[in-house]
Amino acid sequence: MYDVPPRHTRELIAATALAIADAEGIEAVTMRRIATELDAGTMTLYHYVKSKNDLMALMQDAIMAEQLMPAEQLPGDWRAALTAIAYRTRAMFQRHPWAVAGLQAGGGGDAGGPHALRHFEQSLAAVATTGLPAADRLDLIAMIDDYVAGFVLKSEQEPGLESVPPEAAPAVTDYFDRHLATGEYPHIEALLGEGDRWTALKRAFAGYSPDERFARGLQRLLDGVERYIATAAEQPATGGRSRRPPRRPK
Amino acid sequence: MYDVPPRHTRELIAATALAIADAEGIEAVTMRRIATELDAGTMTLYHYVKSKNDLMALMQDAIMAEQLMPAEQLPGDWRAALTAIAYRTRAMFQRHPWAVAGLQAGGGGDAGGPHALRHFEQSLAAVATTGLPAADRLDLIAMIDDYVAGFVLKSEQEPGLESVPPEAAPAVTDYFDRHLATGEYPHIEALLGEGDRWTALKRAFAGYSPDERFARGLQRLLDGVERYIATAAEQPATGGRSRRPPRRPK
DNA sequence: GGTCCTTTCGTACAACGTACGAGGGATCGT
DNA sequence: ACGATCCCTCGTACGTTGTACGAAAGGACC
Secondary structure (H helix, E strand, C coil), X not given: CCCCCCCCCHHHHHHHHHHHHHHHCHHHCCHXXXXXXXXXXXXXXXXXXXXXXXXXXXXXXXHHHHHXXXXXXXXXXXXXXXXXXXXXXXXXXXXXXXXXXXXXHCCCCCCCCHHHHHHHHHHHHHHHHHCCCHHHHHHHHHHHHHHHHHHHHHHCCCCCHHHCCHHHHHHHHHHHHHHHCCCCCHHHHHHHCCCCHHHHHHHHCCCCCHHHHHHHHXXXXXXXXXXXXXXXXXXXXXXXXXXXXXXXXX | CCCCCCCCCHHHHXXXXXXXXXXXXXXXXXXXXXXXXXXXXXXXXXXXXXXXXXXXXXXXXXXXHHXXXXXXXXXXXXXXXXXXXXXXXXXXXXXXXXXXXHHHHCCCCCCCCHXXXXXXXXXXXXHHHHCXXXXXXXXHHHHHHHHHHHHHHHHCXXXXXXXXXXXXXXXXXXXXXXXXXXXXXXXXXXXXXXXXXXXXXXXXXXXXXXXXXXXXHHHHHHHHHHHHHHHHHHCHHHCCCCCCCCCCCC
């Protein structure tokens, strides 16, 4: 070894990038900026990191540490365990919104980073008590992950009606008026009801707290899974893979 | 009006950008490229479009036309209708993967483009027969949209095990071996079982068709909704907003 | 002391979004 | 007929980005 000891590490670089992203948004994360923060030349980073994408993958995996439950806190009941994991996952994405879009090009391959592997392990532990066959367990894990990712992704799109500056309110109501006037939106009209559009909008979307909405969607999904587990236990012959389980007689 | 007839339109510009995105990926969509395609100067575009973000919003809304069902094809049954819409939505995102990430900064405000409004109207029509109160219908619509968005977002991350080039296989198995050797992943080990890692991986993820996985997740979610509708009908006093409906006795 | 290899980083380039402002024409008022 | 007025066009230029390239520094080995 003709070593000269490295002055940096991949982990430190990723941590620095993360700090910038959290403080000023992902768009503030540039190679030059990171280097400045580390008192290094820009190109020095490229000795630790193959490209900016490589760095982003590191950041993504670093984030995932927050997704992991302390092992002893993971409930034994599969439903409670999955719920806890889902809440943690959402909290993680809320702290680092840029990570949601990063999922698309993210992990790649199949394994992802080490923390992704741990998350997978923990998810497997959570569904261990379902009694389902392996394939169904993987299904279940993916379902929850999908729902959470989708929720976070879309909930950023709707900053809520309150954040609309008052001077922009006329523009919004005008927009609705113009389209609703065509009469092609009967259901939206029915939803908003009579009278002033602005108050109607506020009324329609009142109490639309993201936290509770998240919880409700998760419950519906898990209710469906519970039902599936029940029917799969009754008729294990189909391998629990029936395209659509028979409806409960009403 | 001192008119000189415009040579372009916002719609045409958006359509051109869309064509490029579909053919060569979203990263090929640059202002210069669009202008070249239209035999126009680059800056000409800025007379029709405030910024590239503005253009992206136009593209996003143009896409959403594909999301809409032909009105007469929308099933009367709410479950069938929501399922049909979900499938269409997924198909749309599959054709235009870049649109998924675009949801994050997308619509903004609350209304989105005109097509988004139509999608909302159609979704309202779909849930009209549920008998749920308005707030619950909005919930339901959002749930489906969230699940679909999340599924598409995450399913791009996993191009499947088949796409791993054979020469990269050792790297993958090495990666797993190294981590599993620590013994900290008992559930993953159990999942993969004994023997060769590569075939074990292939076995574990065999038959993991995205299409069926999508269908299954959607069914679980809708099963949960069905159950919710049933319990909400029984005890309308709670407004159908109980944090967790009582479990079905087993 | 020369050789070698790791680590550092200054310079440079291509590509991007877009600000600015000059020009071209068709239409209007006179 | 003619200048004023306006919409539209687009060449030029700037700042910012990721990163390719290659030179330099410096401790470890022979």
